[in-house]
Amino acid sequence: MAEKIYITTAIPYVNGVPHVGHAMDYLLADVCARYFDNSRFQAGTDEHGNKIFQKAKELNIPVQEYVDNNSKKFQDFIQRLGVEYTDFVRTTDQDHEKRVQEIWEKVKDRIYLAKYEGWYCTGCERYVTEKEYEENHGICPDHQKSYERLAEENYYFRLADFKDQIREAIESHRMRVLPEFREKEILKLIEDSPDVSISRPKSQLTWGVPVPGDENQVMYVWMDALCNYITVLGYPDKDISDSWPAYAQFVGKDILRFHAILWPAILLALGLELPKNIVSHGMILANGQKMSKSIGNVIDPIEVLDKHGTEAFRYFFLRHIDTFDDSDFTWEKFEDAYNNELANDLGNLVQRLATLCKKNNFVLENDDTPTEVESQYDNLMREFRFKEAFDEVWEKVQAINRQIDEDKPWSLAKNNETEKLKQVLSSEVTNLLEATNQLKPFLPETAKRIEEIFSGTIEPPKEPLFPKN
RNA sequence: CGUGGGGUAGAGCAGCCUGGUAGCUCGUUUGGCUCAUAACCAAAAGGUCGUUGGUUCAAAUCCAACCCCCACAACCA
Numbered sequence: 001m002a003e004k005i006y007i008t009t010a011i012p013y014v015n016g017v018p019h020v021g022h023a024m025d026y027l028l029a030d031v032c033a034r035y036f037d038n039s040r041f042q043a044g045t046d047e048h049g050n051k052i053f054q055k056a057k058e059l060n061i062p063v064q065e066y067v068d069n070n071s072k073k074f075q076d077f078i079q080r081l082g083v084e085y086t087d088f089v090r091t092t093d094q095d096h097e098k099r100v101q102e103i104w105e106k107v108k109d110r111i112y113l114a115k116y117e118g119w120y121c122t123g124c125e126r127y128v129t130e131k132e133y134e135e136n137h138g139i140c141p142d143h144q145k146s147y148e149r150l151a152e153e154n155y156y157f158r159l160a161d162f163k164d165q166i167r168e169a170i171e172s173h174r175m176r177v178l179p180e181f182r183e184k185e186i187l188k189l190i191e192d193s194p195d196v197s198i199s200r201p202k203s204q205l206t207w208g209v210p211v212p213g214d215e216n217q218v219m220y221v222w223m224d225a226l227c228n229y230i231t232v233l234g235y236p237d238k239d240i241s242d243s244w245p246a247y248a249q250f251v252g253k254d255i256l257r258f259h260a261i262l263w264p265a266i267l268l269a270l271g272l273e274l275p276k277n278i279v280s281h282g283m284i285l286a287n288g289q290k291m292s293k294s295i296g297n298v299i300d301p302i303e304v305l306d307k308h309g310t311e312a313f314r315y316f317f318l319r320h321i322d323t324f325d326d327s328d329f330t331w332e333k334f335e336d337a338y339n340n341e342l343a344n345d346l347g348n349l350v351q352r353l354a355t356l357c358k359k360n361n362f363v364l365e366n367d368d369t370p371t372e373v374e375s376q377y378d379n380l381m382r383e384f385r386f387k388e389a390f391d392e393v394w395e396k397v398q399a400i401n402r403q404i405d406e407d408k409p410w411s412l413a414k415n416n417e418t419e420k421l422k423q424v425l426s427s428e429v430t431n432l433l434e435a436t437n438q439l440k441p442f443l444p445e446t447a448k449r450i451e452e453i454f455s456g457t458i459e460p461p462k463e464p465l466f467p468k469n
Numbered sequence: 470c471g472u473g474g475g476g477u478a479g480a481g482c483a484g485c486c487u488g489g490u491a492g493c494u495c496g497u498u499u500g501g502c503u504c505a506u507a508a509c510c511a512a513a514a515g516g517u518c519g520u521u522g523g524u525u526c527a528a529a530u531c532c533a534a535c536c537c538c539c540a541c542a543a544c545c546a
Contacts, residue, residue, distance in 0.1 A: 352505030
């Protein structure tokens with residue numbers, strides 16, 4: 001058996017409930033994993049940091065209990081998306097914490113202690129950039145407080161040591177950054193990326209992994225969270241060479257820079273190979289606007305799932321949300337896609353074709369799986385252009401509707417042209433099964449149902465695949 | 470002079486890198502069919518391709534300038 005293809009998703013910060021945007025990582029990774037069915041699939045949750053610590057305090061529950069609950073919510077969410085992972089990592093796992101500390105020790109010669117000075121908001125409990133400071137005229141808009149000039153000691157990671165190697169890896173496509181326009185962005189960004197602060201004084205951050213050998217410092221998010229991709233495999237205790245380097249790492253564009261610059265630097269420091277592909281997707285907008293709690297336009301993915309189910313959810317987010325770029329979600333678009341495409345194009349096609357087969361006692365004779373031919377579909381899938389690949393599948397579905405209209409099997413039946421009728425139905429069903437095969441990574445349950453319907457005695461489903469409301 | 474993306478039919482988008490009759494989906498109008506979830510198929514209407522200039526036999530596509538929108542800018546997916 002060939003080695004497994006390792007696929008990863010970003011680990012969400014569990015200071016809230018699953019957001020519709022989280023779904024993109026999982027869905028894209030799942031499509032990829034299902035396409036190369038021999039894959040190892042990581043998912044997880046990021047559970048350290050002040051926001052979580054405070055949130056738990058506000059709710060007056062122990063922090064560990066709080067993150068346990070929230071992590072569970074994400075696991076349930078992933079399951080409801082029909083996404084099947086093989087490994088789940090939590091940054092509060094003991095194994096993870098221990099391994100991150102070991103990793104820290106291994107890259108110690110790339111880490112140095114330095115003073116950080118900047119404008120700090122005691123309300124937000126964070127430093128702001130010079131620019132933000134100027135734009136807000138020195139006053140935090142969220143808390144109406146003046147920023148304070150503070151200084152503290154942080155450990156920094158010597159990113160500068162690896163810039164050339166990383167740039168070379170990206171340019172040579174040894175490590176691909178997708179899509180292309182993001183690659184350009186990252187290549188520009190590398191130039192003036194400063195060393196990254198990877199710890200905080202304990203006085204400021206308690207809920208985190210202690211820095212080994214310095215009881216006054218706690219690891220800040222990056223070291224802790226990014227390393228999940230290898231700690232979950234067992235690094236450094238275990239040999240991870242059957243999974244690492246990852247074939248594809250899926251991330252949102254907002255955290256691409258950390259995955260395409262800092263993360264490779266850490267890997268290089270460890271002497272590990274770089275991932276083959278880093279695939280970034282866009283944000284989901286609501287009516288063209290960024291979703292935010294203050295505007296109140298947040299789409300709750302659970303509501304969408306409750307209303308329309310897993311398959312419809314996957315359909316919309318994989319075909320009508322661009323694989324790489326920002327896209328708009330509106331209920332109207334969702335419902336149009338459901339009715340016009342899932343119900344009318346595909347659902348109705350299955351229904352009419354199954355009925356035609358049944359009425360004419362047609363059974364597919366050689367249920368050999370359709371011959372797999374290298375096609376545009378495969379090219380697109382391998383380039384992670386899932387939406388376009390999905391379009392390709394849909395074109396096939398629509399072509400079968402056209403074919404049935406042209407063949408007019410009902411007339412053939414009326415005129416007793418049984419041979420021709422058999423031929424025509426056979427071709428139509430075969431085409432549908434071919435399309436179904438390609439549908440599998442996107443809509444696995446639907447594909448399974450269609451295959452069941454057309455195997456053996458063909459019986460149209462009593463309940464339509466996608467009932468209209 | 471921060472970085473990147475975008476401005477193409479009523480809406481949403483593709484085409485631009487590798488110039489050569491302006492395309493897709495939805496919506497609208499009309500016709501066809503009856504196997505099907507009032508579904509399916511066909512045809513039609515609808516565009517100064519942000520603005521101005523340049524290169525060229527030829528520009529949505531290349532170049533220059535400008536106008537407008539959006540995202541990112543050390544943790545709000």
